[in-house]
Amino acid sequence: MGARRIPPKTQKPVRQWPQWSSPGWLNRRLLGALVLFGGLGSLLGWGGWELAQPDTLPIRAVQVKGEFRYLDQAELHATLGGPASGGFFNVDVRAVKQAAESLPWVDRASVRRIWPDTLRVTVVEQVPMARWRRADGSMALVNVRGELFATAGPEALAQLPLFHAPDGAAETVAARYQRLSAPLAVLGLSVRELSFNQRRAWRLRLDNGVQLLLGRGGGEMVLERFVTAWPLALAARSEAIERVDLRYTNGFAVRWKPGAGPGEQAG
Structure with a gap:
């Protein structure tokens, strides 16, 4: 048998990528994009600066919402000005919110913008x-949270209960x-x-x-003895106690009050 000649392998030609000695088209596109984005950025920056000016869409009205019994609304408007x-x-x-809440009779406040020139301030008055x-x-x-918030002014508030205790104990x-008022209210009594x-x-x-x-x-357990005894033995002579x-x-x-009873009476 004769030897079989194997033909030599032919190498595939290497693909040559086009070469540009001067990519002018790419430079022109990049330059155009830079000019475009630079213009847009400048426009946005100018627009933002313009909107930030106080005389652009100035606030012309401040609406105050809430139910008020003691809050001086003229003082509130002056504070918000x-x-x-x-x-x-x-x-x-x-x-604006902090200014409203700086007033003693304001418990909390919220603020909203109302297009195009109004602020709405919703105020909850202290109770x-x-x-x-x-x-x-x-x-x-x-x-009701035990926070001191104002000096006692209006005469109507003289009907409120009076607390006195060491400083810092209001809460x-x-x-x-x-806690004590609830069981007393059942008897038709209240704390003064x-x-x-x-x-x-x-x-x-x-x-x-x-x-x-x-x-x-x-506490309530101590008061319970009084709540139990009041309708049975004390209510009928309450004016003398x-x-x-x-x-x-x-x-x-x-x-008992002087001349109204037998002195000390154990229960």
Whole structure:
């Protein structure tokens, strides 16, 4: 058998990519894109600068929404005047909100832009729960969260309960007031004064003038003895009672007004 000759392999030609010695077309496109985007950027920058100017779409009206009993609306509008000045887009709504909430009778506020030239400020007024007598004798008001928020001014607020306790205890007193008021309300009674001293001994005075000494615990369990005994033994002679001492473990003692009863009577 003769040897078979294998023909030599032929190499595939290497593909040659076109070469441009001077890519002018690419340079022109890049230059055009840069000019276009540069123009758009300048236009947007100018538009943003123009909108940020106070005299562009200036705020012309400030609407105040809310239900008010004590808040001075003229004072509120005057307070909002400075922060609310400016343009529709650049007015600082946070500053407007903070200005509103800086007033003692404002509990919280929210601010919205109304196209094209109005701010709407919605205000929630503080709800006074009681008066607070400070250590120096000055008066303030307490809201339902136990926060002091204003000096006691309007005469109508003189009908609110009076709290007095060491400074910094307003939240504690407010919470205790709400817990004690509920069982007393069932008897048709309400708290006119509530206090505790440095020894944390609680005392309250009812709307009928009767004082209750609750002691250092001063909780609902102590008051429960009074709530139970009141309709059975005390209500009929309420006008003659000066105070009821509930600091005893299992009972109470009644002090009658001078000339109205037999002195101390254990319950």
